[in-house]
Amino acid sequence: MECSDDLRRMDITMIHRFLSEESSWAKGIPLDTVQRGMEHSLCFGGWSEGQQIAFARVITDHASFAYLLDVFVLPEYRGQGYSKQLLEFVFRHPALQGLRRFVLVSSNARGLYQQFGFQTLGKPETYMEILRPALYQR
Template sequence: MITRRADGYEIDTDPDRLDIDLMHNWLSTDAFWALGRSREVVEQSARASLNFGLYDAHGAQVAYARVVTDLTTLAWLCDVYVDRDHRGSGLGTWLAAAVRDHLAPYKLKRVLLSTLDAHSVYAKVGFVPFPDPEKLMIMGAVQ
């Protein structure tokens, strides 16, 4: 466990606690950026990432985020998802803050993310719009 709230929610980076089947359901059926993603891809991407599971007071996973990083220069925060039944109580902001705080000692040059509709959540923990978006490029399908 890396942090706990007074209401019993906790965030943990232990990959053995992750509920891959649940994460697959969330991402493949409800996350616009990952619709149709296979269970194998969810599992493989989790294995290759730094994972943050968020759990309720009973230990059930209720949110997830993963970070793709070299822990030296760069990190990409992605697949942030809060179960619909647990939204509205600040869990997304708390999860993003926990990721920020966990990465802080590495003094990374950049922590990036892409969001369609949660700019205000990430702004609360220090994310800002990319200053020169014209410098960014992408290879592959844009979803």
């Protein structure tokens, strides 16, 4: 798989379709919301035979904090190590070196993320959130 962080190469149609129709976390997300999110994030893609098959993005201040999200490999390409290849590419990115905190929210693939050093929150009582899970279904 070939990986890139070139936003111009990203297949926004495929990314939006997956997030809005197949993901468990962004069902119904509008296209313009996906586009704005991508424009203000570091985006990473994976390609096989010229077709984008994987995506991830990172929201970061490039200094001390990063949030990994929207990680996926298209279903028909899963189980072939592509997610690991994509994450290895993400974690080598120059803007993501030396960060104090790197977080993600995941209900699955925990074993994959643990391979990259992620652990459960050390002090979950210190984290707070505003969560609007049905925001895109309005």
